[in-house]
Amino acid sequence: MFALASSSASVSARATSPNRASSGARGAAVVAAAGVEPIPASEAMKLAESGKVAKRKGFVETMGFAGWAPEVINGRVAQIAFVAGAAAEAVTGETLPAQAHDHVFSLAFASSLIALASFMPNVQGEKYTSEPESKGAFGPFSPGKELLHGRLAMVGLAAWIAIESHTGVAFFHR
Numbered sequence: 001m002f003a004l005a006s007s008s009a010s011v012s013a014r015a016t017s018p019n020r021a022s023s024g025a026r027g028a029a030v031v032a033a034a035g036v037e038p039i040p041a042s043e044a045m046k047l048a049e050s051g052k053v054a055k056r057k058g059f060v061e062t063m064g065f066a067g068w069a070p071e072v073i074n075g076r077v078a079q080i081a082f083v084a085g086a087a088a089e090a091v092t093g094e095t096l097p098a099q100a101h102d103h104v105f106s107l108a109f110a111s112s113l114i115a116l117a118s119f120m121p122n123v124q125g126e127k128y129t130s131e132p133e134s135k136g137a138f139g140p141f142s143p144g145k146e147l148l149h150g151r152l153a154m155v156g157l158a159a160w161i162a163i164e165s166h167t168g169v170a171f172f173h174r
Helices: 008-016 041-050 059-063 069-092 096-102 104-118 120-124 143-167
Strands: 003-006 028-031
Touching: 059 069, 069 096, 069 104, 069 143, 096 104, 096 143, 104 120
Parallel strands: none
Antiparallel strands: 003 028
16 A cells, blocks of 8 residues: 655654645655665656656645546546436336435445545556556446546436426326
8 A cells, every 4th residue: 555645754744733734745655554674766757767657646636627537537426427317217116306315324425435436546556646647448348438428427316307307297108
């Protein structure tokens, strides 16, 4: 398990002053699990450039407007919501807006779980990062297809909600 942390001098300074901001990459060393010596920043950069350890992006860069995370996570949530909403509607006959209203905590829990799961590769320290492009294609599954399917699910959910809100009748339970 690898994580980026500042050099030991700035780590101890941050421990004594919690308001101190760190620059992240300056003086960085890769720290392994407890009891293992840190890797100097120069060696960490060589590992990252060689492809043995993927380069990690900061939170602002990941979650920003041009970052990968917002659209990918929203697409994943939309895909799960589309399938779960269709199944629940087929069984209960309850419209999608009614399901969202009646089960808001379930929706929030599932969305949070999907968002957290999206960042697990960063926590595990794999050769790839949480960014889908770092993993590449796996058979018929690729980051581009995931993005396309997420977009289709988001548009489908919006249309589905609009139709059911206008008609008041469950779309899949006719």
